Amino acid sequence: MDAIVKRIILQVRKGDHNAFGELVELYKDRVFALTFRMLGNRQEAEDVAQEAFIRAYTNIDRYQIDRKFSTWLYRIATNLAIDRMRKKKPDYYLDAEVSGTEGLTMYSQVAATDQLPDDEVVSLEAQEGIHQAILSLPTKYRSAITLKYIQELSLKEISDILDLPVGTVKTRIHRGREALRKKLRE
Amino acid sequence: MKCPKEIVRMMHNVLDEEATREEQLTVQNHLKTCSDCKEHYEELKRTESFLLSSPSLKAPDGFTSKVMQQLPQEKKTVWIKRWMKSHPLMTAAVLFLVLMAGSVYSSWTSEDQMTALSGNLTFDQETNTVIVPEGEVIKGDLTVKNRNLEIEGKVEGDVLVINGEQYMASAGQVTGDIEEVDHILDWTWYHLRNVFIDIGDVFSSDK
Numbered sequence: 001m002d003a004i005v006k007r008i009i010l011q012v013r014k015g016d017h018n019a020f021g022e023l024v025e026l027y028k029d030r031v032f033a034l035t036f037r038m039l040g041n042r043q044e045a046e047d048v049a050q051e052a053f054i055r056a057y058t059n060i061d062r063y064q065i066d067r068k069f070s071t072w073l074y075r076i077a078t079n080l081a082i083d084r085m086r087k088k089k090p091d092y093y094l095d096a097e098v099s100g101t102e103g104l105t106m107y108s109q110v111a112a113t114d115q116l117p118d119d120e121v122v123s124l125e126a127q128e129g130i131h132q133a134i135l136s137l138p139t140k141y142r143s144a145i146t147l148k149y150i151q152e153l154s155l156k157e158i159s160d161i162l163d164l165p166v167g168t169v170k171t172r173i174h175r176g177r178e179a180l181r182k183k184l185r186e
Numbered sequence: 187m188k189c190p191k192e193i194v195r196m197m198h199n200v201l202d203e204e205a206t207r208e209e210q211l212t213v214q215n216h217l218k219t220c221s222d223c224k225e226h227y228e229e230l231k232r233t234e235s236f237l238l239s240s241p242s243l244k245a246p247d248g249f250t251s252k253v254m255q256q257l258p259q260e261k262k263t264v265w266i267k268r269w270m271k272s273h274p275l276m277t278a279a280v281l282f283l284v285l286m287a288g289s290v291y292s293s294w295t296s297e298d299q300m301t302a303l304s305g306n307l308t309f310d311q312e313t314n315t316v317i318v319p320e321g322e323v324i325k326g327d328l329t330v331k332n333r334n335l336e337i338e339g340k341v342e343g344d345v346l347v348i349n350g351e352q353y354m355a356s357a358g359q360v361t362g363d364i365e366e367v368d369h370i371l372d373w374t375w376y377h378l379r380n381v382f383i384d385i386g387d388v389f390s391s392d393k
Contacts, residue, residue, distance in 0.1 A: 016268070017254060018268065020254070020257065021250055021254055024249070024250045024254070025250055028245035028249050028253075029242070029243065029245050031245070032244070032249070033242065033243040036243055037240075046246050046249065050249070050253050050256065053253045054253060054256050054257065057258075127236075127239070127240055129236075130236045130240055131240065134237075145237070149234070149240070150237075170198075170199075170202065173202065174195065174198040177230060178194075178230075181226075181229045184229070184232070184233055184236065185229065
């Protein structure tokens, strides 16, 4: 796999569009899954995933060939997704209690907005639940949890992608996992 | 039983497969005796399996082509190389034509020259004319290039005049064919024909 990716990248560096197409095919699902879990909206996730690939193409000369390509690509995608999340940060949190009520959060006020195509309706309610739970996490936990469980990456890789020490990544995953545990209990 | 300090942190380490042997044992032993922590651990495990079982997502249809449309233009050389790879026969044909045209053109414009196997020729510089003098006999084929040719004597062979004119005096005599090539197209045709004749010779001599 790595050898194939390297060969493709060398072709891309010579300016070969078709070779880059192969690269997109190889990674599009994983990059999309990453941005979708981070952003929770298919359209936005697609935009950001596309932008990530375009950035990868224009910066391909900066990629160090001896490193893992996926790490570099996920880093671009994660940073773009985090930027996007910051921009659209709502000025209220769903977790926050609705004023004048006791224990009632904004969750109860929001209808499920994600419209899924028919073939995906099969996904269980629980999975929609976990998706919403991930989306309710603060950005820094959300990115760590997504990389660990959706992309199934090692702590070391996550630390490379997020440019954080492994210890910090560990802490974020622990806290994120705790937060999810509490959510799923409800 | 009193829960050891940091038991939760150790549980997470176990989940991350980062726990030391010691931590693992501590957690294991503690969970046997503490139902609260056991529940906590079970919930974390469940959370984790939920996360891992989330359906694998597929990028929307047409994703790749949308990305490709947004890429900056690719370099021309790459396009040509790819075209050549996918059309090897056409490439060979084009290459052949280019080389052929090159050699034909260069031989067309190369120095003026005349060749004859034997016999004396005279040259009139003013009219740029090669003359086969009266009474002279040229044995073999005569080729004149970028010059005119005037035949007053006799040529025992073929005459070829390239990019020039040929005059035959009434006394002149040529035993072979006379050919004038005035146009680069004719010249190309002449070359090609020779190539095919040569190829034909090769095949017939094989038999």
